[in-house]
Structure formats: C-alpha cells, structure tokens
Amino acid sequence: MAQVRFMVMYDDESLDVSLTDGSRLQVSPCGSEYLLEQAPPPHPLQERRRARHRTRFTISRHRDLLRDVLKFRNKYAAQPYLPEELIPKHLRQNLTSEVCEVAWPSADSSTLTRDSSGGVAVSSVDGHAQLTLSGCGQEFTAEFTCRSSRDQNRNQNQNHQCSSSTGVSDTDDTPTPAEFPAHTRVLQHHSRLHPPPAWTHPLYLALSQWEAQRAQCSDAVGQSGAAGKERELGHAHIPPSETVVKTRLPFPVPLTCPAPHQHRWRYGSGASDWSDLSASAELVRVVWCQGIIYRLIGGAVPVVEVSAADGSVIRSNGVLAEYFTHYRPSASTTVESVYYLSALPPDQPGQPYSIRTVLTRASRLLQCYKQASSTRTPIMPQCCWRTVEVKQCEVSVMSDVQVEGTGQFQALSDGTAHINFLDGVQVQMLWNTHTPAQDSVPLSVRAELCQLTLPDGQQHLLQVDGGGAYHRYLDVAGRWCNWVKQSYLSPNRVQHLYLNLRNLTLISQ
Known part of the structure; x- marks a missing residue:
C-alpha cells in the first residue's frame, strides 16, 4: 500500500488524504464512510476508479490505512469515531461499566509528575484519563478510555445509564455481559490557546505545576507566566486546590451516521502537495505534512501553530502574522526565539527540519485560512455530525x-x-x-x-x-x-x- 504524503482535516472534521502513488482518500466528517480514488490512469480518456465504502466494513487491503487515518481524525476531532471492527485486539479493554466521567485530584496531589523535558502529567483518580503538558508549555495531549461507537438508539440507552450511574434509579437497565461495549484508549492533541472544556481543569493543574517549577529558577518568569495563565483560563471556573473535580469525557459519534445524505465529496484530482491547498475555499483545521502538524486556530485574529517532532512549538504572533515565536522545551525554562518571515535563518547541517520551509508553509496556510474565512457564508449546509444541533433549533x-x-x-x-x-x-x-x-x-x-x-x-x-x-x-x-x-x-x-x-x-x- 502506498504511503501517506499529507493529510488535511477541514473545519467540518472531514479528511482529505493524499498518497504517494497519486491515489486519494476522503473520509466523511463523522468518520463512518470513505471514498477512495485510485491513481490517475495513464491515458487521459480513461476514467479514474472510485470506491465508496462504509469504514467499519473496509476490505483488508485498506484496513491499516483506515486505522492510521482514523487515529489522526480522533486526535483532532471533537468526538472520536471508534468502530469495534477496526480496534486491534491488543488495544481493547473489557470493562464491566462504561466510563463517562473521571475525577481529577487536587492541585497538591502526588499524581502530578514531571518528565526530563520539563513536561507535567496529570492523571485522574481512577486512571482512566491523563493529561500531559509539553515541556514548552504551549500544547498538551489528553489520553482517555472511551467505549466503541454504537448505533444511535443504543447510544441513547448508554447515555441514560451514564446519567443514572451517579444517582439512584428505580429501573434495572444494567446491560448483560454480551452487551458491554469494547473500550480503548484515545489520544487527543490540543493547543494551550484553545483547550476543550473537558480538559480545562486538568490543564490548570498542569500549568500550575509547570509555572511553579520555573518559578524556582526565576521569580519574574513565574509571576509573568502565572499572569498569562490566568488570562488564558480566566473564563473557566477554577475550584479550590483541595477540591476533587469531575468532568465528562468526550463521547464517541454513532456507529452509523444519522445523515449520510449530507456527506460531501470533493471530486477531481485533489491536491498533490500542500501548496495546492491555496485553491481550496474551505476552512482548514489541521494539516499533517512530513511528520509536522500545522494547526489553524480561528478567532478575531486567527493564528497558525506548528508542532514539530522535537517537542517544540512555533506560533504566529496574532496581528503581526509575519513574526513567529519558537518555544523550545527545557528542564528548567523555555527557550523562545522570534523569527521574521522576510529574514528567516539559513538551514544548518543536522537540523531535524528546515525552519525556512516550515514557516513558509505555515504562512501560506494562514493566508488561505484568512481568505476562506472572509468568503465564508452562513448558508453553507450543515454537516452530518451537526445534525443534532440543527434539530434542537x-x-x-x-x-x-x-x-x-x-x-x-x-x-x-x-x-x-x-x-x-x-x-x-x-x-x-x-x-x-x-x-x-x-x-x-x-x-x-x-x-x-x-x-x-x-x-x-x-x-x-x-x-x-x-x-x-x-x-x-x-x-x-x-x-x-x-x-x-x-x-x-x-x-x-x-x-x-x-x-x-x-x-x-x-x-x-
């Protein structure tokens, strides 16, 4: 099977994957369906072969590719898609009850650990979730236990059991052992600038520890960092340090899409390189290219954030989009460097990646994002995973x-x-x-x-x-x-x- 050249996640959480042999894989926003286009035929009059399948029923030839693509999707999507047929046996967890929420420890608990690069890990009391703040303090990963995707009617029954598990129920809705869904671990990757509500409290705990260990080296750095942390998380309710807080974990999307007629496919040759994305009028959320992640964060002033393989983060400076700040992790502090787009440093031998190439790509993606945002119209159709929100209106x-x-x-x-x-x-x-x-x-x-x-x-x-x-x-x-x-x-x-x-x-x- 051909290797992945690059992957793109759009704002509706649909995927567009380009392979090295010229073929193209597209995944619906909910993840339940995909369209695979074979490489262009040698003769221009021959039609390009296309195959549309349900993800859970993919053939063995595409199984490994779909697993990798879904892993990328679940890493950046709001809700994971976890068909039991694509979960490897060695990654399954057979639990007797569904994990819907977890309890986080107090700020002074011993469950907060540090690594050699200066990162901080926070584990839940029951061990079903863990948040790890990177050494540079600008991004974090969240790993949690999640059950496999189920049909929509079974999802409603499971939601009822989750809501009644914290209280007393007069009816016995306990499923039989054969009905227990398989569980697995899901890994998500988020930016410190845009944390989901489910991870706000553990992120606060990790940031507190991260700032404290840097305050031991420099009081000034600790005070400025704490002030910045309060500004970023000031909108959230932060409980006292001795309080144990419970948060709900992300819920998987249904196994079968409730609105498959809303799946939109992009016909044509597709983008053969990251530079071809400039022709797209859609909002891009995440791009994977040559092992580097490019994340677009919207808002009044959109920014682009680059996650490199060495644990460092490069981010554009808001309205000064031609300036980028590079955060490098360290055991005691964070090394910051500022780059100017018109005067990038030359590449040095032994560098793991080219700063010049990475920032040129990031700047172009940011320009395309701003252009797509300015031409976006509110009458665009709702995607399938937003159907529930539309019905509630x-x-x-x-x-x-x-x-x-x-x-x-x-x-x-x-x-x-x-x-x-x-x-x-x-x-x-x-x-x-x-x-x-x-x-x-x-x-x-x-x-x-x-x-x-x-x-x-x-x-x-x-x-x-x-x-x-x-x-x-x-x-x-x-x-x-x-x-x-x-x-x-x-x-x-x-x-x-x-x-x-x-x-x-x-x-x-």
Whole structure:
C-alpha cells in the first residue's frame, strides 16, 4: 500500500488524504464512510476508479490505512469515531461499566509528575484519563478510555445509564455481559490557546505545576507566566486546590451516521502537495505534512501553530502574522526565539527540519485560512455530525409552495430559503438579511450569495447577479426570495407586490 504524503482535516472534521502513488482518500466528517480514488490512469480518456465504502466494513487491503487515518481524525476531532471492527485486539479493554466521567485530584496531589523535558502529567483518580503538558508549555495531549461507537438508539440507552450511574434509579437497565461495549484508549492533541472544556481543569493543574517549577529558577518568569495563565483560563471556573473535580469525557459519534445524505465529496484530482491547498475555499483545521502538524486556530485574529517532532512549538504572533515565536522545551525554562518571515535563518547541517520551509508553509496556510474565512457564508449546509444541533433549533416553515413544472419553494423562519428544482438542482440562499425591503433597489444590484448544488453533488457558491450558465436558476430563486421578503417583512404592501408563483418557470434551454 502506498504511503501517506499529507493529510488535511477541514473545519467540518472531514479528511482529505493524499498518497504517494497519486491515489486519494476522503473520509466523511463523522468518520463512518470513505471514498477512495485510485491513481490517475495513464491515458487521459480513461476514467479514474472510485470506491465508496462504509469504514467499519473496509476490505483488508485498506484496513491499516483506515486505522492510521482514523487515529489522526480522533486526535483532532471533537468526538472520536471508534468502530469495534477496526480496534486491534491488543488495544481493547473489557470493562464491566462504561466510563463517562473521571475525577481529577487536587492541585497538591502526588499524581502530578514531571518528565526530563520539563513536561507535567496529570492523571485522574481512577486512571482512566491523563493529561500531559509539553515541556514548552504551549500544547498538551489528553489520553482517555472511551467505549466503541454504537448505533444511535443504543447510544441513547448508554447515555441514560451514564446519567443514572451517579444517582439512584428505580429501573434495572444494567446491560448483560454480551452487551458491554469494547473500550480503548484515545489520544487527543490540543493547543494551550484553545483547550476543550473537558480538559480545562486538568490543564490548570498542569500549568500550575509547570509555572511553579520555573518559578524556582526565576521569580519574574513565574509571576509573568502565572499572569498569562490566568488570562488564558480566566473564563473557566477554577475550584479550590483541595477540591476533587469531575468532568465528562468526550463521547464517541454513532456507529452509523444519522445523515449520510449530507456527506460531501470533493471530486477531481485533489491536491498533490500542500501548496495546492491555496485553491481550496474551505476552512482548514489541521494539516499533517512530513511528520509536522500545522494547526489553524480561528478567532478575531486567527493564528497558525506548528508542532514539530522535537517537542517544540512555533506560533504566529496574532496581528503581526509575519513574526513567529519558537518555544523550545527545557528542564528548567523555555527557550523562545522570534523569527521574521522576510529574514528567516539559513538551514544548518543536522537540523531535524528546515525552519525556512516550515514557516513558509505555515504562512501560506494562514493566508488561505484568512481568505476562506472572509468568503465564508452562513448558508453553507450543515454537516452530518451537526445534525443534532440543527434539530434542537426551533425553525419553522413560513412558506412552502409547489410550483407546477418548476419545483418546490420553501422559506424558513431562520431566514433561509431552499429551492428544489425538478431537474435535481438545489439552491440555498437568504431571504431575510435583516434589512427593510426596498422597491427602488432592483434584485440585480444586490450582492447576495447563494449556494447551488448540481445533481451530481458538485456545489458552487455564486452571486445572485453573477449570471453565467446558472442564471435561470438564480433568477427564479432571487424572485422567490424577494416575494417572501416583501410578504413577511412588509405585510401592508403584499397586494401590489404579490408575485404570481405560476410565472416562476424556468427558461427552456
């Protein structure tokens, strides 16, 4: 099997993996499905072979590759995907009860240990979870026990057992030994700047110990570091040091995706190198290339963070994106170096990696991330693992009309419009932009965006006034949204602004 050239995780947690033989592997955001494209054929008229499979039922030829890819996914995803069929036997743990939460010790407990590089490890009381802060103090790994993924209905039963395990239940929902799910250890990698809520408390304990051991060498360093730590974790509730705190562990995603129709595949040759990612209009979260991790952290001022194999971290300096700070671990302190993008140091013999190459890649990824953030639209479709969040929103249908010979037109209370044409083309756009309707402003001069999905799954982000090959779809969708806007935002003008829906017919080609 070919080796992995690089891996990309997008903001929706989908994966795009490029292999050395030219083939391409894509994994859905939930991890339950993948699409493998073989290497391009030698003749340009030959079609590229594609195979779409369920991850848990992958063939033996792709099993090792899928295990490595899922390990990368679970390392940076919010919730792991753990099909029991892909968990090696030597990594399985047979437990008689499910591990849903863990208790963390007090700050002065002896369970806080230090390593030779200056890192700090914090273990839970029961040993089911451990957080290890790196020697440079800028990133951490979290390892915890997690059960294998189950079907959605069984997930609900297991959630009920987890919630009732801390209290008294009148019903006996204890599963039989055959129903006990297999458990395994999951390793996650996070930045100190963006810790998930489940790891905030153990991270505080590790940072306290990490700052204390550096304060023994320099009081000034200890005071400034403690102040920085309070600023970073000031939003979290930090209990007293003698209190034992319980936190819930990340829960695995369902074994079978509840919304497989929302899986979007990127057709084409794909990116052959990291530099080809500049053509992508999607938000990139993590990139693995030549053993180095590039992490994009969003916010008001996005930054890029590089995790090297030697335990050091390089991070862009916020608004001063051309400057990077290099944090190197040490047993007593952290060595910091500042690089300027236009005057990078030359490579030295024996270096484990090229500073010049790494920072050039990081800067380009950050530029692409900023560009994708500026062009992102809120009407992008929800991915499959966010379906539950969408169902919890109270969104009602304000208008649902079936136009003969054209398709179905639907307007929702959240301001979005969904148009399904009879030929399979779908259009999504906003009908309510929180601006008053104006008759004097024609539709053709308003810079509104819409997303058009073709029957083969290809998606295009277009302007309503863009014209082109899809003008007839955009014109009909725009007139529908204009009618809905006038009808619901200006009820007193409905009579003379009413648009006859039977006129919303497509122009024949």
